[in-house]
Amino acid sequence: NAGVMQNPRHLVRRRGQEARLRCSPMKGHSHVYWYRQLPEEGLKFMVYLQKENIIDESGMPKERFSAEFPKEGPSILRIQQVVRGDSAAYFCASSPAQGSYGYTFGSGTRLTVV
Amino acid sequence: DQQVKQNSPSLSVQEGRISILNCDYTNSMFDYFLWYKKYPAEGPTFLISISSIKDKNEDGRFTVFLNKSAKHLSLHIVPSQPGDSAVYFCAALYAGNMLTFGGGTRLMVKP
Numbered sequence: 001n002a003g004v005m006q007n008p009r010h011l012v013r014r015r016g017q018e019a020r021l022r023c024s025p026m027k028g029h030s031h032v033y034w035y036r037q038l039p040e041e042g043l044k045f046m047v048y049l050q051k052e053n054i055i056d057e058s059g060m061p062k063e064r065f066s067a068e069f070p071k072e073g074p075s076i077l078r079i080q081q082v083v084r085g086d087s088a089a090y091f092c093a094s095s096p097a098q099g100s101y102g103y104t105f106g107s108g109t110r111l112t113v114v
Numbered sequence: 115d116q117q118v119k120q121n122s123p124s125l126s127v128q129e130g131r132i133s134i135l136n137c138d139y140t141n142s143m144f145d146y147f148l149w150y151k152k153y154p155a156e157g158p159t160f161l162i163s164i165s166s167i168k169d170k171n172e173d174g175r176f177t178v179f180l181n182k183s184a185k186h187l188s189l190h191i192v193p194s195q196p197g198d199s200a201v202y203f204c205a206a207l208y209a210g211n212m213l214t215f216g217g218g219t220r221l222m223v224k225p
Contacts, residue, residue: 004157006157033212033213035215041217042120042203042215042216042217042218043158043203043215044215045212045213045214045215048212056211056212091157091158093213103148103160103213104160105150105157105158105159106157107155107156107157108155108156108157110155
């Protein structure tokens, strides 16, 4: 029973390129959360999704960032026209239901913008 | 506005002694608190939690204490071991909402 799977583990992009980060939740989990950890900082909430719905995107930068969780397939965090300040570790977590306290995190994707 | 704060960015403890990690929160809506442990290049892993209706929860070497009136919780690790060296995050939530994390405390346990 695989946990939360994130890929790629490491991603290098040049400034101006697009970054796509994928997250497959645990089996049976229908809620996905994305967090970002900037160097030497804690984890900051970005977005909360259910299948085909964005529930809360209050932590998402207003431009260049988008997220989706389609009916089929993984959740995708997309960053367009990346800048050096986007370099961070991006973590995905999943839970079985809204209001559940049982979050499980993936190992993260480390994005480096050069 | 940081709703969950860990004021000590780092803590160094001798092996075998007690490690005490502290966390303060401001949102009185929080009703569940968790501690996560994080090693470099890995995701956070759940360590221990406590509901707001309790003031203590113990699991082996790990004990979490909650003082609701002070909006303060702490994690005690006794005895500390070198393998406990990691970053520890305090997190809080209330039903239907996302986890809110503190900034983390880096624990170093010296042999």
